[in-house]
Amino acid sequence: MSDQERTISQEELVVLQKKFSEIKHSINNALAVMMALSEMSQRRPDYSEKLASTVLTKAPQIVSSLQEFTQALNEKAGPKPEGIPTA
Amino acid sequence: MSDQERTISQEELVVLQKKFSEIKHSINNALAVMMALSEMSQRRPDYSEKLASTVLTKAPQIVSSLQEFTQALNEKAGPKPEGIPTA
Structure with missing residues (x-):
């Protein structure tokens, strides 16, 4: 069948939705850690190394x-x- | 019609795919900037403030x-x- 005729079912879409939701949560958690370390490093420069190494691991x-x-x-x-x- | 019967067309899926591709590119660009600043701040501590403020803006x-x-x-x-x- 041609590409135009292909569809995906509600069920398949829910699987994608769930997968994206999981990915989004884990990314949001990583970003929250980076932001907390950024705020801390603005007050205490000794956190800067921790911030840099966290970004280099999590990004x-x-x-x-x-x-x-x-x-x-x-x-x-x-x-x-x-x-x-794409951009 | 019931949820079970709903489908989305190939065309709609391509729209989602294109949208995600755009988002992914812009996120990857932001992360690349953060990683570059992290590497710089590991060598030159004067980049730490720039790293922290960039993370707090881009995250x-x-x-x-x-x-x-x-x-x-x-x-x-x-x-x-x-x-x-979801997690």
Whole structure:
């Protein structure tokens, strides 16, 4: 069947929704830690090293989890058509 | 019609895919800036204030853009059913 005819079911969409919700929670938690350390480092410079090392650990995890969701979405939607601007 | 019968078309899914791709690019860019500043602040402590203020500016923007995508997804899937664990 052609791409135009493909649909995804409500159930599949709920699976994507749940997956995104989990990813969002874990990203929000990581960002909350970074923000707390940023505020602390503004008052106590000895927190700066902790802030830098936390960002360098957690930011790549955020990139990975976004990429993981892209893959889940692509499995349902098919690879993103070329020619669609992404930025 | 019942929730079980609802489907979304390939076209709608491609719209979600494109939207997520845009959000992911902008988040990845923000994280790349934070990581670069973290590396710099590990070598030059005078970058620590810039790192902290950048995290405090960009992290809430990331939270907002994830929330924006949640809303786009919920518009297609309906509100997330209660009782589904999210973390």
